[in-house]
Amino acid sequence: MTASVNFDRYLLQVHELTKEQARRIAIRAQLLEAKRPTKLVPMVEQLTMLQLDPTAAIAPTADLVAWSRLGASYRPSDLQRALEQDRTLFELGAVIRPMRDLGLFLAGASAPSPYERTRAWMKVNDSFRRDILARLRRSGPLVSRDIPDTSVTPWPSSGWTNNRNVTKMLEILAGRGEVAISGRIGRERVWDLPERVYPSVELPTPEDAARLRNQRRLASLGIARRRTTGMPVDRVDVGDAGEPAVVEGVRGKWRVDPAALQGGFEGRTALLSPCDRLIHDRKRAIELFDFDYTLEMYKPASQRRWGYYALPILHQDRLIGKLDAAADRTASVLRVHAIHEDIPFSRPMRSAVESEIEQLAGWLELGAIEHSSPTHRRHP
Secondary structure (H helix, E strand, O other), X not given: OEEEEEEOOEEEEEEEEOXXXXXXXXXXXXXXXXXXXXXXHHHXXXXXXXXXOOOOOOOOHHHHHHHHHHHHHOOHHHHHHHHHOOOOEEEEOOEEEEHHHHHHHHOOOOOOOOOHHHHHHHXXXXXXXXXXXXXXXXXXXXXXXXXXXXXOOOOOOOOOOOOOHHHHHHHHHHHOOOOEEEEEEOOEEEEEOHHHOOOOOOOOXXXXXXXXXXXXXXXXXXXXXXXXXXXXXXXXXXXXXXXEEEEOOOOOOEEEOHHHHOOOOOOOEEEOOOOOOOOOOHHHHHHHHOOOOOOOOOOOHHHOOOOOOXXXXXXXXXXXXXXXXXXXXXXXXXEEEEEEEOOOOOHHHHHHHHHHHHHHHHHOOOOEEEEOOOOEEEOO
């Protein structure tokens, strides 16, 4: 449904959506309908990104996100092959993106950093930068521990980056497009010159790149705020992309991808990563799904409501609970500590969730599932 209003001085159609419609738009955009995608790279092209996170209480985030879409056909080796052999995906800033979007993230990359501390450090350490590039040219690809630290001044930080000068320089150079991640050895990144990793691409202007990134982000989210507070890893606002919308019972204006307004909806049940883009924007999750969630791995055990690494549970067009589980690979067991019900599960809901847990254990190649007693816990 649409209504005509004067919006930003132009007469535009504002889409009037119910919460149910908004949820279904978001789920469809995130490829979580009953009809699953079948190939990894087109899936990442629609999602625009896979977040890299080393936490593997069940499986790494990138793999969980891929499995929740592709199902049992997905193997982590598929992702490694796409990154390191086929070069259809690339890694930059703890995120995997489709190679077709490379130019959107290299556009304007060589411009000076907006942060004074970074600009000052790079200026005084220009010889260090040139040493790294020369070594990679002669000997690359290399892991950071094989690159000598010839910094003039150490990186000024009291956190984990303190005195990790080689790693910090490599990350800055990657953001500037002067080095690239060519692969990984275990968790260690392997660095090389970009011309050995990236294809030749034509770079758009920074302004066009920002506009296209907003369009791509909205297509992956379906519905999002024009502006919102910053989020770790990747933004969740979309500027002027798409068309204006309002959602019944929710304050403020939204932007909606017009392509996402078309088509029916057939949902399914899915277990999601805590970093899944469907729920990553916690405010949007509350506004559209009435879903309260916090990743509790950094909390003391006594303060956790849902568990160390609880997986959000999607059923049809609702987020209905959280799965508190862990993969015990030594014992080949998926240990289910609790299934937290945000709403009382019907018998079909419970059966669908249990089936998805069995699918997860099978994909992880674990031989058994062990449930704590009682497993199901209801929350008001």
